[in-house]
Amino acid sequence: MLQMNKPMQAGIGKSALLLVLANSHELEEADTRVKESGFSFCLGKTGSMDLQKVVSAIETAAKRNELVNETLYREMHALYHAILEALEGVTRGQIMLGDVMRTVGLRFSIVRGRPYENKAEGEWIAVALYGTIGAPIKGLEHETTGLGINHI
Amino acid sequence: MLQMNKPMQAGIGKSALLLVLANSHELEEADTRVKESGFSFCLGKTGSMDLQKVVSAIETAAKRNELVNETLYREMHALYHAILEALEGVTRGQIMLGDVMRTVGLRFSIVRGRPYENKAEGEWIAVALYGTIGAPIKGLEHETTGLGINHI
Amino acid sequence: MLQMNKPMQAGIGKSALLLVLANSHELEEADTRVKESGFSFCLGKTGSMDLQKVVSAIETAAKRNELVNETLYREMHALYHAILEALEGVTRGQIMLGDVMRTVGLRFSIVRGRPYENKAEGEWIAVALYGTIGAPIKGLEHETTGLGINHI
Amino acid sequence: MLQMNKPMQAGIGKSALLLVLANSHELEEADTRVKESGFSFCLGKTGSMDLQKVVSAIETAAKRNELVNETLYREMHALYHAILEALEGVTRGQIMLGDVMRTVGLRFSIVRGRPYENKAEGEWIAVALYGTIGAPIKGLEHETTGLGINHI
Amino acid sequence: MLQMNKPMQAGIGKSALLLVLANSHELEEADTRVKESGFSFCLGKTGSMDLQKVVSAIETAAKRNELVNETLYREMHALYHAILEALEGVTRGQIMLGDVMRTVGLRFSIVRGRPYENKAEGEWIAVALYGTIGAPIKGLEHETTGLGINHI
Amino acid sequence: MLQMNKPMQAGIGKSALLLVLANSHELEEADTRVKESGFSFCLGKTGSMDLQKVVSAIETAAKRNELVNETLYREMHALYHAILEALEGVTRGQIMLGDVMRTVGLRFSIVRGRPYENKAEGEWIAVALYGTIGAPIKGLEHETTGLGINHI
Ligand SMILES: [Mg+2]
Ligand SMILES: [Mg+2]
Ligand SMILES: [Mg+2]
Ligand SMILES: [Mg+2]
Ligand SMILES: [Mg+2]
Ligand SMILES: [Mg+2]
Numbered sequence: 001m002l003q004m005n006k007p008m009q010a011g012i013g014k015s016a017l018l019l020v021l022a023n024s025h026e027l028e029e030a031d032t033r034v035k036e037s038g039f040s041f042c043l044g045k046t047g048s049m050d051l052q053k054v055v056s057a058i059e060t061a062a063k064r065n066e067l068v069n070e071t072l073y074r075e076m077h078a079l080y081h082a083i084l085e086a087l088e089g090v091t092r093g094q095i096m097l098g099d100v101m102r103t104v105g106l107r108f109s110i111v112r113g114r115p116y117e118n119k120a121e122g123e124w125i126a127v128a129l130y131g132t133i134g135a136p137i138k139g140l141e142h143e144t145t146g147l148g149i150n151h152i
Numbered sequence: 153m154l155q156m157n158k159p160m161q162a163g164i165g166k167s168a169l170l171l172v173l174a175n176s177h178e179l180e181e182a183d184t185r186v187k188e189s190g191f192s193f194c195l196g197k198t199g200s201m202d203l204q205k206v207v208s209a210i211e212t213a214a215k216r217n218e219l220v221n222e223t224l225y226r227e228m229h230a231l232y233h234a235i236l237e238a239l240e241g242v243t244r245g246q247i248m249l250g251d252v253m254r255t256v257g258l259r260f261s262i263v264r265g266r267p268y269e270n271k272a273e274g275e276w277i278a279v280a281l282y283g284t285i286g287a288p289i290k291g292l293e294h295e296t297t298g299l300g301i302n303h304i
Numbered sequence: 305m306l307q308m309n310k311p312m313q314a315g316i317g318k319s320a321l322l323l324v325l326a327n328s329h330e331l332e333e334a335d336t337r338v339k340e341s342g343f344s345f346c347l348g349k350t351g352s353m354d355l356q357k358v359v360s361a362i363e364t365a366a367k368r369n370e371l372v373n374e375t376l377y378r379e380m381h382a383l384y385h386a387i388l389e390a391l392e393g394v395t396r397g398q399i400m401l402g403d404v405m406r407t408v409g410l411r412f413s414i415v416r417g418r419p420y421e422n423k424a425e426g427e428w429i430a431v432a433l434y435g436t437i438g439a440p441i442k443g444l445e446h447e448t449t450g451l452g453i454n455h456i
Numbered sequence: 457m458l459q460m461n462k463p464m465q466a467g468i469g470k471s472a473l474l475l476v477l478a479n480s481h482e483l484e485e486a487d488t489r490v491k492e493s494g495f496s497f498c499l500g501k502t503g504s505m506d507l508q509k510v511v512s513a514i515e516t517a518a519k520r521n522e523l524v525n526e527t528l529y530r531e532m533h534a535l536y537h538a539i540l541e542a543l544e545g546v547t548r549g550q551i552m553l554g555d556v557m558r559t560v561g562l563r564f565s566i567v568r569g570r571p572y573e574n575k576a577e578g579e580w581i582a583v584a585l586y587g588t589i590g591a592p593i594k595g596l597e598h599e600t601t602g603l604g605i606n607h608i
Numbered sequence: 609m610l611q612m613n614k615p616m617q618a619g620i621g622k623s624a625l626l627l628v629l630a631n632s633h634e635l636e637e638a639d640t641r642v643k644e645s646g647f648s649f650c651l652g653k654t655g656s657m658d659l660q661k662v663v664s665a666i667e668t669a670a671k672r673n674e675l676v677n678e679t680l681y682r683e684m685h686a687l688y689h690a691i692l693e694a695l696e697g698v699t700r701g702q703i704m705l706g707d708v709m710r711t712v713g714l715r716f717s718i719v720r721g722r723p724y725e726n727k728a729e730g731e732w733i734a735v736a737l738y739g740t741i742g743a744p745i746k747g748l749e750h751e752t753t754g755l756g757i758n759h760i
Numbered sequence: 761m762l763q764m765n766k767p768m769q770a771g772i773g774k775s776a777l778l779l780v781l782a783n784s785h786e787l788e789e790a791d792t793r794v795k796e797s798g799f800s801f802c803l804g805k806t807g808s809m810d811l812q813k814v815v816s817a818i819e820t821a822a823k824r825n826e827l828v829n830e831t832l833y834r835e836m837h838a839l840y841h842a843i844l845e846a847l848e849g850v851t852r853g854q855i856m857l858g859d860v861m862r863t864v865g866l867r868f869s870i871v872r873g874r875p876y877e878n879k880a881e882g883e884w885i886a887v888a889l890y891g892t893i894g895a896p897i898k899g900l901e902h903e904t905t906g907l908g909i910n911h912i
Contacts, residue, residue, distance in 0.1 A: 011294075011295045012295070013294065013295030013296070013297065014173055014282070014295060017169065017173060017282070017297060018173065021166055021169060021170065021173075050403075051403045051404060052402060052403055052404070052405050055404055055405040056405055059405070059439075072878075072880055072881060073438070073443060073444045073445070073446075073876065073881055074880070074881050074882055074911045076439060076444050077438075077444075077446070077910075077911050078911060080405075080406075080439065081841070084397075084398075084404060085244040085245075087404075088240060088241065088243075088244040088245055089240065089241025089242075089244065089297065089298055089299070090241075091240075092237040092240040092241065092300070093237075093240055093540075093701045093702075094398070094540075094550070094551045094701075095398045095400060095403075095404060096400075096403070096551060096552075098508060099403075099506075099507045099508055099551075099552070099555075100507060100508070100511055100540060100543075100551060101508050101511040101512055101515070101536075102536075115294075116291075116833065118832075120832055120834075121832060121833060121834050122834055124294070124834075126295075128297075130166070130169070134529070134533075135515075135532060135536065139268075139529060140529045140532050140533075141529070142163075142165065142267075142276070142301045142529075142533070143163045143164070143165030143166060143278075143299065143301055144165070144299065144301070145165065145169060145241065145280075145297065145298075145299040146241055146297075147241070147295065147296060147297040148244070149294045149295055149296070150837075151834045151837050151838060151911075202707075203707045203708060204706060204707055204708070204709050207708055207709040208709055211709070211743075224574075224576055224577060225572065225577060225742070225747060225748045225749070225750075226576075226577050226578055226580075226607045228743060228748050229606075229607050229742075229748075229750070230607060232709075232710075232743065233537070236701075236702075236708060239708075245397045245398075245844075246397075246702070246844075246854070246855045247702045247704060247707075247708060248704075248707070248855060248856075250812060251707075251810075251811045251812055251855075251856070251859075252811060252812070252815055252844060252847075252855060253812050253815040253816055253819070253840075254840075268529065270528075272528055272530075273528060273529055273530050274530055276530075286833070286837075287819075287836060287840065291833060292833045292836050292837075293833070294833075294837070302533075303530045303533050303534060303607075315902075315903045316903070317902065317903030317904070317905065318781055318890070318903060321777065321781060321890070321905060322781065325774055325777060325778065325781075354555075355555045355556060356554060356555055356556070356557050359556055359557040360557055363557070363591075376726075376728055376729060377590070377595060377596045377597070377598075377724065377729055378728070378729050378730055378732075378759045380591060380596050381590075381596075381598070381758075381759050382759060384557075384558075384591065385689070388549075388550075388556060389852040389853075391556075392848060392849065392851075392852040392853055393848065393849025393850075393852065393905065393906055393907070394849075395848075396845040396848040396849065396908070397845075397848055398550070399550045399552060399555075399556060400552075400555070403555075419902075420681065420899075422680075424680055424682070425680060425681060425682050426682055428682075428902070430903075432905075434774070434777070443876075446771075446773065446875075446884070446909045447771045447772070447773030447774060447886075447907065447909060448773070448907065448909075449773065449777060449849065449888075449905065449906075449907040450849055450905075451849070451903065451904065451905040452852070453902045453903060453904070454685075455682045455685050455686060455759075467750075467751045468751070469750065469751030469752070469753065470629055470738070470751060473625065473629060473738075473753060474629065477622055477625060477626065477629075541700040541701075544696060544697065544699075544700040544701055545696065545697025545698075545700065545753065545754055545755070546697075548693040548696040548697065548756070549693075549696055549853045549854075550853075571750075572747075580750070582751070584753075586622070586625070595724075598619075598621065598723075598732070598757045599619045599620070599621030599622060599734075599755065599757055600621070600755065600757070601621065601625060601697065601736075601753060601754075601755040602697055602753075603697070603751065603752060603753040604700070605750045605751055605752070658859075659859045659860060660858060660859055660860070660861050663860055663861040664861055667861070667895075681894070681899060681900045681901070681902075684895060684900050685894075685900075685902070688861075688862075688895065692853075692854075692860060695860075702854070703854045703856060703859075703860060704856075704859070707859075
């Protein structure tokens with residue numbers, strides 16, 4: 001097995017992924033770690049055959065948790081493209097669910113903060129998704145993930 | 153913050169993601185955990201503007217670590233599609249690197265095992281990628297991830 | 305600023321774009337210019353979260369304005385692929401609207417004529433789209449455009 | 457005209473294509489040929505503007521004809537990806553029907569068996585589609601085909 | 609097994625597919641059948657990891673066999689889009705070969721003629737591809753097909 | 761012909777499109793108009809079968825004309841995604857040139873400024889492309905366009 005000598009810094013994307021992957025007893029640790037990085041975040045769940053509901057659930061959570069200013073298109077635009085990019089990872093080729101007879105059950109995390117040392121790089125946003133995708137029949141599913149990152 | 157009351161079982165995809173996200177001091181723990189699940193795995197790194205080299209590095213690692221039987225097309229086919237699906241998450245829309253003037257620096261994990269309780273479900277393979285994508289200039293990059301899962 | 309010494313000829317695509325971009329007081333000039341090229345055209349508007357309505361609005365306008373012969377599949381086929389290509393520019397990656405929680409407000413132009421000097425090249429059709437794309441909330445949108453060209 | 461000196465062996469994909477292309481009087485011959493190869497198969501028809509119905513019709517036929525074991529996700533997963541790949545050929549770019557104002561009338565074949573000499577390669581599944589795609593108006597359509605192959 | 613009571617007419621696409629699927633001893637029959645439909649056609653082979661060579665081989669064959677008039681962009685445009693559509697079926701998601709470490713060995717047919725009863729529908733062109741796709745290692749490959757159709 | 765009663769405001773995207781469409785004698789007018797909107801911009805040309813060169817030409821022009829701060833990834837990231845989105849319009853389905861045997865000759869404009877009344881919306885960037893795409897043979901080409909817009 002290859003040795004990983006140079007661990008990468010915990011970035012905003014890694015933070016988002018660790019949050020979305022954390023079991024309930026790991027959440028506290030992940031929570032502390034992400035906050036130490038100075039990042040804000042929220043977590044949520046969504047499940048549907050309807051992609052629109054998935055997008056909407058993530059947008060709503062981001063607004064309610066004040067991770068984005070919903071009156072600024074600039075911020076909603078940044079969030080929206082991060083969501084779409086994360087969905088590319090989840091759907092792997094065609095951003096479609098019910099139309100191709102599949103459904104998802106996803107946890108999502110949205111993380112906002114300053115991941116670069118240079119302060120001028122400003123704020124960025126990461127959307128991580130993790131859960132299952134498969135036929136609309138319990139058990140006929142496998143895991144899936146996606147990560148979208150954008151400047152905000 | 154939403155409470156995550158029903159932690160998902162550590163699946164093969166989650167195992168692959170945790171391995172690829174682990175810092176060097178976390179690797180031992182991740183290693184133990186994945187082996188306890190009865191999964192085999194390997195880890196590696198690859199960085200290039202040339203997508204072919206990325207695919208090749210993952211395939212070579214899988215063969216060398218005997219996670220796939222390279223004389224069986226069945227196994228190479230399962231691995232190949234898992235790699236392509238993981239790359240969809242990394243590239244988010246068009247599986248291209250140098251042609252659109254971007255480069256990646258990725259860690260990858262390949263995990264093989266039986267993620268379903270029903271023994272008849274047999275073996276599955278997961279390929280997880282995590283690292284950075286961006287311009288071929290140091291620092292002009294953000295994180296990216298991808299996960300591909302297939303029956304093998 | 306770079307000098308543009310060799311202006312391109314006003315082609316069928318440029319005509320379609322100028323028509324769709326023209327303000328009401330510019331329309332007359334654009335109208336004259338396009339007709340001088342011997343092109344036929346029509347203009348319309350469509351707005352929806354439902355892609356089918358967008359495609360349908362353009363097809364209907366083309367038929368009503370007799371830019372295509374709706375009883376000939378040959379002509380409808382040429383138009384259809386020009387529309388799809390224009391929508392690629394508008395949606396930039398996945399031809400989807402409501403499913404990914406976005407809506408469009410578009411003007412469209414359809415131009416038909418002989419853009420090549422060689423008469424044997426026959427007739428071609430151009431579909432240009434220009435307007436806004438964004439969340440289904442007023443103001444949360446930016447501009448978008450697309451152009452599809454086909455032989456007919 | 458080029459001479460085809462080295463005919464390819466009738467593989468599982470070719471079998472699926474010949475079945476789906478066969479007229480009623482050719483079906484018996486195709487049927488015999490495919491069975492001689494030791495392959496199992498079924499044939500069906502589906503027509504819709506709704507992609508979900510197309511996917512569902514193929515999955516249902518595969519289950520009813522016992523070409524897949526519907527209680528095993530492993531088998532349903534193999535079938536599902538073969539269907540999606542076949543639909544890529546049918547839709548050529550964006551796996552969409554009604555949303556982009558088009559409909560299909562398709563015959564499908566599903567073939568399962570051992571196409572490789574090496575017994576260790578095990579079973580594979582092929583899904584072939586052939587029919588018409590076009591506007592939801594009789595006659596405004598052309599032919600289309602697709603083939604998806606997966607290990608099962 | 610479902611009965612196919614209403615066999616479809618042998619269209620231009622079906623002709624192209626049957627030609628490309630024919631073994632050497634079946635070619636004569638296919639040849640006769642296609643010519644009886646009044647279609648012109650050619651057959652060829654191409655194999656490469658380089659997509660450009662595949663496109664080029666098909667274009668060259670079409671020109672040499674005078675299926676298209678290479679001095680007319682109108683005809684070359686019709687052919688080109690038919691080739692691209694056929695390649696969507698072969699590559700199923702991303703039109704890429706070597707970049708994603710795969711190679712093809714393909715037979716192709718190009719058929720030109722009048723497939724519709726209504727003479728005003730004029731000429732159409734079909735490009736069919738059939739062969740194998742897989743790793744650049746003998747035997748690690750499965751079958752693939754694609755069909756593109758366009759008015760010309 | 762439909763009347764366009766409510767002309768849209770000249771946005772940043774429309775400005776970019778008008779610049780890229782302007783003939784040499786129209787450039788002065790377009791130049792004045794765009795500057796009156798308070799936008800900064802540059803114009804350039806690029807032609808290649810190599811997509812990397814196209815991306816690179818646009819990035820280089822943006823840096824040289826100081827439309828972006830090349831030491832800030834935030835700005836380069838905004839520009840990069842605007843370029844990719846514009847290329848989706850130009851390539852309409854697969855962001856590829858030489859690999860699918862086609863070449864482009866493009867003019868490009870890059871416009872930066874504040875397109876929204878609300879000052880808090882900050883700066884945005886638009887990349888417009890217009891030119892020809894086709895076979896690498898003079899004359900075998902048609903027009904193409906693309907527009908990408910991003911917050912910066
Ligand atoms: Mg990015
Ligand atoms: Mg799957
Ligand atoms: Mg074209
Ligand atoms: Mg395959
Ligand atoms: Mg078509
Ligand atoms: Mg946008």
